[in-house]
Amino acid sequence: MAKRFQRLRKSQLVIPLFALLLLALFNLIRDPSFFSFNITVNNEGNSVLSGNIISILNSASELAIISIGMTLVTASSRGQDISVGAVAAIAGSVFVRVLKEHTINWPIILLAFVCACLVAVLCGAFNGTLVAGFGIQPMIATLILLTAGRPIAYWINGGATPTVESPLLGYIGSFIPGVPIPTPLLIVIVFAIFVSLVLRLTNLGLYTQAVGINEKSARLNGINAFGMKMLSFMILGICVSIAGCIGVSRMGLINHETLLLDIEMDAILAVAIGGNALSGGKFSITGSVIGAYIIQALTITLYAMKVPSTAVKAYKAIVIIAIVVLGSPVVQSFFLRLRNKMFPKPAKVEEKQAYAE
Amino acid sequence: MRNKNKQPADPQRIQLREPISNTNLLLIITVCTFFGMYGMAMAVWGGGFLNPQQFLDLFNNNSFLIVISCGLTIVMIAGGIDISVGGITALVTMACVVYLDDKGGSVAGSMALALAIGTAFGLVQGLLVSYLEIQPFIISLAGMFFARGMTTIVSVAPRTAENEMFMALKEFRIVIPGIGSYGKTGNFIPARIELGVVIAIAVVILVFILLKWTRFGRNLYAIGGNSQSARMLGINVKRTRFFSYLICGVLSGIGGYVYLLHTGAGNASNASASEMQAIASAIIGGTLLTGGVGNVIGTLFGVLSLKTINNIVIASGLREPYWQSITTGMMLCFFILLQSVILRIRAGGTKRD
């Protein structure tokens, strides 16, 4: 038990968990009722859970899912994918397009989702080819879809913002009758379980990290670096399509300009707050997911403090700066030296690596 | 990198003709592309393209983008990135309008305010990136959020400037004698450029001089090329980086003022997506995101090319707004691939005699 705690202390989850704790404490002090949730009856006559916590967990769903994919891409390709919002709009457009052509029932919804998924994975493959095949930096390569993506989404639906009327979508976007937990949250839980199974039952984690840390070495061990990078972009495509479809289902329509706008920034932030190096290598998906919830919690907290939605960004910025400053190596080593001065430790016999060359 | 061909062909030298530098090669490609595109447009679609005013409007409408792209070029050459430029622009427009109209400020005061805001952002971001060694993407992302948020805190509703002195400045035009077009009623309308264009060109020239002839400018290239080496060579990397962000911030402030001169209004959605356009312009102009290579003249042509594509798209009949963005994306894709292929070929052979 002590060893586990020791490991946790040094792990990269310290800062995000600490930030989450801080946020929780802040809310507790400011307004203890913040955390309350109760059962209410919503428009469709179902009894559902509601409250700030539920609100946070619910609205963070798209971000959490995209953060999972973004973590893999960052880890393997040593850069960020800034086209996720635009590709989500494309996926959402495809979803709506398929739905509009047919009467809506479950098989059609499934078909629409599969189509959206395929298109998003294709976009992922495009990005992946540029990055893995041509060696272009991810942020630059994905700039292309960022610029052209939302317009393409527009074009898919002929320039309109079509609405889709169906109570079935409500099942996805809000609640399944009889289940008090919002469906997007359930989707996140299911997806997270799926992802952790994949990580446990395959070598996705090991190979991705190896490629991100030292690609040459990974190749010499027989790992297909091109394949791993493509895979990470394509997995991100799947994540993005899920998020896009959830987004559309919430509102019953697709607005290409605003669907998941700026979510790429939030996703990158979530990955960074989660303790992952933006330059690739070792990663922790748990960290990124925690990061996603921190960002959403921050937003909801600010709303609860009656901050107008347009101004929320400014406060988010300050918190982000605080977190990354605290996590920066310079500040960390400063605190370490401070701690060593205050509580000097007995000298250990360490590996003489740096000195005895 | 002049005089490269003036060296006598010395038989003892292993290479008789020395290859052109990466920076210059990419610049030439960009300039040729622009003139090629414009020439083709003039030939194929004539009409508006033959109108000198349309060419000048490329400058009139986009001078703010030119200014902030210059700032971004400086930062990118040193290997960094700054995506807060658009946000700072919007904040400056809103703050200046409110200052001019509500607080009864002077025009000079509003200019000082613009510079102050830009400097403040550049200062803080520079400190955090160079001295605390935090990733510039995150810091400037936060800067962008902060600026956009502050814009709505200053004023939620869009505001139009009404200050008379300012309006005079805004409406001021420099007339270019001799060239112009014929209006609908048949009279000659001489070509005009706005004040913002003068500022933008001045900025381009100053930044060009900075990058080519000052110690600071050359240090930027060194850091972008190999920051470890730069440190060993005696360059104060942290300080140079800091100043690159500071200057970018100042230029964002100036860009914001130029934007205001052009539109005369403060609005939270001003300059949206302009940071990506600035980055795209720099890339098209031959600046590498990895640093060490870049040229502000190329960036200028990058802006012009980007906006010309839009005009071409409209002229060719694709009027829906999404076509412009799609073609921008395609152009970007083309240039990115071109750069990557060219650089790979040049780096390709391991240099052994």
Place this chain on the structure above:
Amino acid sequence: MPNDIVLSMRNISKSFPGVRALHNVDFTLKSGEIHALMGENGAGKSTLIKVLTGVHPKDSGQITIAGSAKEVNIKSPQEAQNLGISTVYQEITLCPNLTVAENMYIGRGTYSFVSWGKMREKTTELLEKLNIPARATQQLSTCSLAVQQMVAIARAVDMDCKVLILDEPTSSLDEREVEKLFSLMRELKSRGVGIIFITHFLEQVYEVCDRITVLRNGELVGAYDIKDLPRVQLISKMMGKELDDITDLKNSRVSHVRAGTAPVYEAKGLSSAAGTRAFDFKIDQGEVNGFTGLLGSGRSESVRAIFGADKITSGKIFVNGKPAKIAKPRDAMKYGIGYLPEDRKQDGIVDDLSVRENIILALQVMRGFFRPFSKAEAEKFADEYIKLLGIKTASSDTPIKSLSGGNQQKAILARWLLTKPQYLILDEPTRGIDVGTKVEIQKLVLKLAEEGVSVTFISSEIEEMLRTCSRLIVMRDRKIVGELTQDDMTQAKIMHTIAGEAAQNG
């Protein structure tokens, strides 16, 4: 002090927590002298230089520089520079995207504005004076590595240096480039610059140096004139052993090849995009062969071609007599071939991963994407080899980057041993490793051969190969020029074969 002494270090001591890196070390450099500083890893050479260049402050001792009888206290690299001590490192510390002229002058002096014309003129002058084949206005990245190295030296020299420290300058150069470097060094010597030359290439030391200082375990063993110190004595002083200790490894030079079986690996006309000319090669079961030749002769490229590490452009391959296709490392691994890369930092270790993950990596890849080892299995493998090879690490979870070079190498070796290869390629397995481990590795190679594993062994130290190999392939300029076995395997014969026609060209 006598006028020709340009640097004098007396009684230098330096300790770090838990380690005494230098103890009462003296070092003297005369003007116009090329002085080699030698010692095995851990001897203290690096620390001595870091003290001299202001990276670490010394604990005690005095340093004096020519022209001033006063003691100096060097607190920073900038100060060292100002005192006339310049250093050129193994990795080129210049900016590849700038021109030669810019690289010469950037960061120096107090100018605010660049005068391109003057810079170009002064650079051209200096380049001509030092006979460096480069143009002032060409981009540095278009120069060869050797020329880049020379530009770095020219810069150091131009800054009025009295002491020039060259830290492993020849590691990435081929033989012709090394010669160019040496002629530059001799030119500088004739101008009175004192040069400290740090290298582990014995031949180069004997070719260009005047004196040698040997350190061992942080203490001074002695300073000698080159002519007074034959190689064999130098080695024994560096290792603190008498020669007999290391030659007790007997190599009967008879291979353990089982007669009548097909060679484990055979290639005809194999060539790769990395530039090796098409070559034929075969190795029998249980045989240990070596590739020898000077640095840059193509040994690593050849074995990489065998392993499929570079793009293969032609060749027919047979494994155990049956045709095989090896286009990438994964293919080679499938056929039971393993490869320990030459550059362990760049190609070997995955530095942020743990020792355990590094050890099981290759075997894991062979097992497949969908079949990861359980934590218990992985730990068992790791612990087994940590014990077997004596890898010093706090635990198998430690990130491999915190291990010393020798232990990292052992971990990579463990990685390939774990895959139970039938043919193991070791490219410079003993480079940068302490003597004790070197011997262990050589013993291991012989043991593997006894067990029927074929081994290809590459080393810059001919003695090592003579001790372990039963057949030596000699390479020069990217092609095979000879093959030596049994009685032909002597240092002299090897040198001759390498020299080949070049000796006639003189």
